[in-house]
Amino acid sequence: MAVAWPYVNGDIHIGHLAGYLLPADIFARFHRLIGNEVLMVSGSDCFGTPITLEADKRGVRPEVIVEEYHEKNKKLFLDTLNLSFDLYTKTDTEIHKKLVQEVFLRLANQGLIFKKESLQYYSDGEKRFLPDRYVEGACPYCGFESARSDQCDNCGRLLEQGEIKSPKSKLTGAAVNLKPTEHYFIDWPKLTLFLKKYIDSQKNWRSWVLKETEHWLKEGLRSRPITRDLDWGVLIPTDRLPKDLQIEGAEHKRFYVWFEAVIGYLSASIEWGELNKRDWKDFWYGNDLLHAYFMGKDNLVFHTLFLPGELYGYDKKIHLPDQPFINQFLNLEGQKFSKSRGTTIDFKRVVETYGLDPVRFYLTSIMPESADTNFSWSDFVARVNDVLIGNFGNFINRTLTLGKDLLPLKNVSVEKEVQKNLETAFLKSRQALERGEFRKYLEAILELSDFGNKYMSRNEPWALEKKDKKKFAEVMGNALFILAGLLVLSAPLMPETNQKLSRILGLVDIVEWPKDKPIEYLEALLKKSKIGSFEPLFNKIDPEIIEKERSKFFS
Secondary structure (H helix, E strand, O other): EEEEEEEOOOOOOOOHHHHHHHHHHHHHHHHHHHOOOOOEEEEEOOHHHHHHHHHHHOOOOHHHHHHHHHHHHHHHHHHHHOOOOOEEEEEEHHHHHHHHHHHHHHHHHHEEEEEEEEEEEOEEEEEEEHHHHHHEEEEOOOOOOOOOEEEEOOOOOOOOOOEEEEEEEOOOOOOOOOEEEEEEEEEEHHHHHHHHHHOOOOOOOOOOHHHHOOOOHHHOOOOEEEEHHHHHHEOOOOHHHOHHOOOHHHEEEEEHHHHOOHHHHHHHHHHHHHOOOOOHHHHOOOOOOOOOEEEHHHHHHHHHHHHHHHHHHHHOOOOOOOOEEEEEEEEEEEEEOOOOEEEOOOOHHHHHHOHHHHHHHHHHHOOOOOEEEOOHHHHHHEEEEHHHHHHHHHHHHHHHHOOOOOOOOOOOOHHHHHHHHHHHHHHHHHHHHOOHHHHOOOOOOOOHHHHHHHHHHHHHHHHHHHHHHHHHHHHHHHHHHHHHHHHHHHHOHHHHHHHHHHHHOOOOOOOOOOOHHHHHHHHHHOOOOOOOOOOOOOOOOOOHHHHHHOOOOOO
């Protein structure tokens, strides 16, 4: 499992959590629960120009920015958000640098790399070539005024040098001009036939992802530069290149981040293998493998076409991406996230204020799987209070309160209706998770807890407790089966709640999801359960926080 590499420039917000971090974590936890060995890797993207931009603004070396934010993000992801990475590393490791150089050399040996003089933006005032993120102007396609020189963040189009209108330096605001400079290019047209075959074989991708990727191929892939005039990044191994591929002044050039960052999934796997004395090839070679990639839609083409092409050029036997789970964007109160405009949410504060699982629950319910979605504070409060607590939490609390003396559970005849709903919930949840349909997975959980609430209301066990103890035990026994089902099903989504509920029931952590016969598995759980003291799993959120939270970025 490969998770997009965030830049270490402090630009992390809750949209990243909904876009790729949370779906990846849910997917990894699910696969571990069904008994699959999972390797989930990611880390800090150290060589992107957002880092050098931040460093230039603060007057420090990029290494200072990398170390500061890598440690901050690592603590945030692993401690605050409890994301279940097997390795969270960086792209400035020696393993990564050497592998990037090796991939480049193998592509060169196959005739897939050529050198060519191209135009790059140059600042006369700063007397240097400027990286793409240092130059902005108006997008020629949608008119967005702050498009980068290589890509418009508004419409997503990749841009060639010279396409943006009125280009200027992001640092000084001064106009910039194009000057010739020599760089290395990947000859993508030579890989088009392979990529077309690869894309034609993909039957399980999200329809919009496949459609957009096919559109790229239909338009025709053009050769793209993989180096830039920079002093921060992975060095070009010129000493290992033939004379006809030598470039003058190559020591002042570095690999472009789009080329080298995606190689990090492989280099991180190699690093994990060395740290754990395991063979990383077990996860990259063979037939019994599934490679899932998680990122936002602005990284689509880099993962659906460029990454497979680079991997294929590196080694034709290596396992290629199976599922790119690409999400669209999450907006905030109808506006795009923007750190500079203050339209952002510090999810460390939100998690510490409202709880990790309520945030995971809400973001899953609005996950932008096929279209942009919107984080709304009023919707957040309503869904947590009315759905998470009013539906899921309400059933759990009522069942624990009324069924506390029935565990460990003796023989209970599970009603056909209860059995059917449990089996349906397990089937729907598994199918949804295997397809990366996280909203449907959550819907399956809520359908089961909603059924549980209706079952309780229909049978009124609180009235049976004194007048018909046998019937009371039967009803509550069935309710406990539903509770056990929710305990297991919600584990990938709400790990803290799962652990809390497991402790209440006197269980060790759930170690598996039943492949079949869920009733038998749940019965075994209930036979070793005993309810101890407990409090409600969640706290209601005061609706008064809505305007307080909104006022933090709306004046």
